[in-house]
Amino acid sequence: MEKLSNPTDIARETLKQLALRRIVPSPDHYEAIYHEIAQTSDDERQHAGLKELIQALEGLSGQNPEAKRQVEQLKRIIRKEEWSNLYDQLIRCFNAQSSQSELSKTWADLIKDLILQWDLRNPAYPPSRKKEALDRVLANFGNNSTELNNKLVGLIGSWSETGVENNVSPASDVAAAINDLTLSTETTGINWQDWRESTVTALEVGLAARLLHNPDLQQETLTIANEAKAVGNQADMEKWLPRLRKFWLKLELQNDQEDRLADGLMRLLRLLTDNMAEIVIDDEWVRGQIAVIQTIMAQPLDMRVLYDAEAGLKEVLFKQSQVKHSLVEAQAALKNMLTSFIDRLGLISQSTDNYHAKITQYATKIEAANDLVSIRHVMEDLMQDTRSMQIDVLRSRDDLLEARKQADLAHSRVIELEKELTALSDKVREDQLTGALNRRGLEDAYQIELARSQRSNAPFALSLLDIDNFKKLNDNLGHAAGDKALQHLVQVVKDLLRPTDTVARYGGEEFVILMPNTNLEEGMLVMQRVQRELTKRFFMHENEKVLITFSAGLTLAGVDENRDAVLARADGAMYLAKKSGKNRVETV
Numbered sequence: 275m276e277k278l279s280n281p282t283d284i285a286r287e288t289l290k291q292l293a294l295r296r297i298v299p300s301p302d303h304y305e306a307i308y309h310e311i312a313q314t315s316d317d318e319r320q321h322a323g324l325k326e327l328i329q330a331l332e333g334l335s336g337q338n339p340e341a342k343r344q345v346e347q348l349k350r351i352i353r354k355e356e357w358s359n360l361y362d363q364l365i366r367c368f369n370a371q372s373s374q375s376e377l378s379k380t381w382a383d384l385i386k387d388l389i390l391q392w393d394l395r396n397p398a399y400p401p402s403r404k405k406e407a408l409d410r411v412l413a414n415f416g417n418n419s420t421e422l423n424n425k426l427v428g429l430i431g432s433w434s435e436t437g438v439e440n441n442v443s444p445a446s447d448v449a450a451a452i453n454d455l456t457l458s459t460e461t462t463g464i465n466w467q468d469w470r471e472s473t474v475t476a477l478e479v480g481l482a483a484r485l486l487h488n489p490d491l492q493q494e495t496l497t498i499a500n501e502a503k504a505v506g507n508q509a510d511m512e513k514w515l516p517r518l519r520k521f522w523l524k525l526e527l528q529n530d531q532e533d534r535l536a537d538g539l540m541r542l543l544r545l546l547t548d549n550m551a552e553i554v555i556d557d558e559w560v561r562g563q564i565a566v567i568q569t570i571m572a573q574p575l576d577m578r579v580l581y582d583a584e585a586g587l588k589e590v591l592f593k594q595s596q597v598k599h600s601l602v603e604a605q606a607a608l609k610n611m612l613t614s615f616i617d618r619l620g621l622i623s624q625s626t627d628n629y630h631a632k633i634t635q636y637a638t639k640i641e642a643a644n645d646l647v648s649i650r651h652v653m654e655d656l657m658q659d660t661r662s663m664q665i666d667v668l669r670s671r672d673d674l675l676e677a678r679k680q681a682d683l684a685h686s687r688v689i690e691l692e693k694e695l696t697a698l699s700d701k702v703r704e705d706q707l708t709g710a711l712n713r714r715g716l717e718d719a720y721q722i723e724l725a726r727s728q729r730s731n732a733p734f735a736l737s738l739l740d741i742d743n744f745k746k747l748n749d750n751l752g753h754a755a756g757d758k759a760l761q762h763l764v765q766v767v768k769d770l771l772r773p774t775d776t777v778a779r780y781g782g783e784e785f786v787i788l789m790p791n792t793n794l795e796e797g798m799l800v801m802q803r804v805q806r807e808l809t810k811r812f813f814m815h816e817n818e819k820v821l822i823t824f825s826a827g828l829t830l831a832g833v834d835e836n837r838d839a840v841l842a843r844a845d846g847a848m849y850l851a852k853k854s855g856k857n858r859v860e861t862v
């Protein structure tokens with residue numbers, strides 16, 4: 275048979291042959307006859323099949339740049355006839371193609387929607403419910419990016435079903451969304467260009483806009499976004515990911531800190547409002563308390579400032595409520611005195627009124643009397659009434675004098691208590707929970723010991739200790755047990771310190787120990803003694819032994835150094851102790 279080259283002629287001849295040979299015109303039969311007429315070799319037939327496959331893949335890859343790249347690679351393999359690589363490359367093509375085509379939405383759109391829907395307030399989906407649903411999706415997508423994409427699309431759809439209103443979500447949630455995308459990039463290998471686009475959008479639109487309150491962090495976010503834009507290939511992206519991860523870590527720490535600040539502030543405000551009734555005995559108090567809050571609000575918030583204010587307020591309120599009790603009693607006594615005073619006055623005027631009425635009657639009787647005997651009777655009655663009136667008046671006068679004395683006493687007690695109350699805010703030096711000194715007490719004690727050290731030229735050591743994993747203890751055993759653990763620690767420390775040493779509560783679970791006349795080696799021995807003792811004297815919770823450990827920084831106070839500089843140095847050493855595995859003391 276003459277070899278035909280025109281595809282139309284070949285097609286026509288194929289149909290003719292199918293009819294002549296009475297063969298069912300199925301696609302397979304058509305293909306076989308077609309190649310027979312075109313006289314295609316086995317190799318060519320194979321290539322033709324691959325070409326069709328490539329065409330199909332090119333058609334399917336659409337705008338997916340990774341799929342396009344893999345198809346190009348496939349063509350190159352076919353051209354060079356590297357058949358041993360064909361199978362692997364085909365799999366890559368299919369993977370690249372399917373990783374995009376089955377996605378209900380591009381990652382960039384999906385993340386935009388997620389951020390938007392997370393921000394919108396929906397009565398049917400409060401943030402806690404959204405978080406729960408999102409956690410469920412993130413726990414159950416089986417490391418499959420397509421599935422994650424589909425599930426997120428479904429989730430976002432359900433959030434948007436009912437009435438919504440605008441509300442701004444915290445930056446932490448945006449960061450978490452991008453972080454999740456980064457993780458899924460690593461585990462499922464999604465296209466790096468999509469990832470880059472999504473990350474840049476999320477950083478610029480989602481995150482930076484929410485960091486207005488923190489210009490430094492906002493600037494850093496924009497810098498990171500620019501770095502992301504410069505990522506030019508998969509390898510670059512992988513190299514750059516640790517940088518992004520480090521940034522997330524910083525954001526998480528920042529958010530954690532902000533959450534704790536907000537918590538502290540809320541507790542403080544609650545404390546104030548809850549106790550308004552206790553402090554309104556005198557407007558001065560209300561003004562004083564509000565001034566404390568205003569001072570705190572005016573300076574940059576940090577946990578220690580908040581803790582200090584909260585602890586100070588708690589103590590003042592406690593003492594105030596005690597003093598107020600006495601004050602109320604004294605006022606009640608004064609009121610009783612005044613009541614009896616008025617009663618007595620009433621009685622006196624009543625008895626003198628009666629007396630005057632009787633005198634008038636007696637005067638009438640005397641006028642009408644015409645003999646001495648009747649006048650004498652009238653006079654006897656008059657004398658009798660005058661005497662009893664005199665007795666009444668005397669008794670009332672004594673009562674009045676006594677009442678006045680009591681009133682004076684009560685009044686001076688009230689004045690005394692009021693003065694005490696006024697002075698209380700300044701006097702409180704002790705932490706109410708643990709009995710250690712509080713920050714104000716620490717300030718005084720530090721000044722005294724520093725002056726002593728300057729005078730005697732003796733070393734003065736200071737240690738800052740922070741209980742290890744205290745949050746976990748609180749979470750596992752409850753806040754009340756956490757409070758008792760703090761008391762236990764202070765008791766152990768107090769028992770082991772010398773009478774000249776001082777322990778003060780510096781923050782939530784941070785304590786400062788002042789050790790006058792102590793050098794670094796001796797200070798270290800003291801701190802190690804406390805550590806050892808804690809391994810013998812366990813904190814007991816519901817009959818279970820709980821081991822409390824701490825990390826501490828130890829330093830010497832310089833004679834001319836201010837307290838904050840010394841504490842900052844001890845804090846640095848304590849941080850080092852935490853970083854080196856906790857339950858240790860570092861000197862600096």
Ligand SMILES: Nc1nc2c(ncn2[C@@H]2O[C@H](COP(=O)(O)OP(=O)(O)OP(=O)(O)O)[C@@H](O)[C@H]2O)c(=O)[nH]1
Pocket residue numbers: 707740741742743744745746748752753754755756757760781782783852856
């Ligand atoms: N029970 C109780 N807990 C407090 C008090 N003050 C602060 N805390 C808690 O102490 C915990 C301190 O947690 P973190 O600062 O994360 O420190 P940590 O868990 O000890 O971790 P490391 O310091 O790294 O070992 C927080 O959960 C505070 O709520 C208090 O007066 N009573």
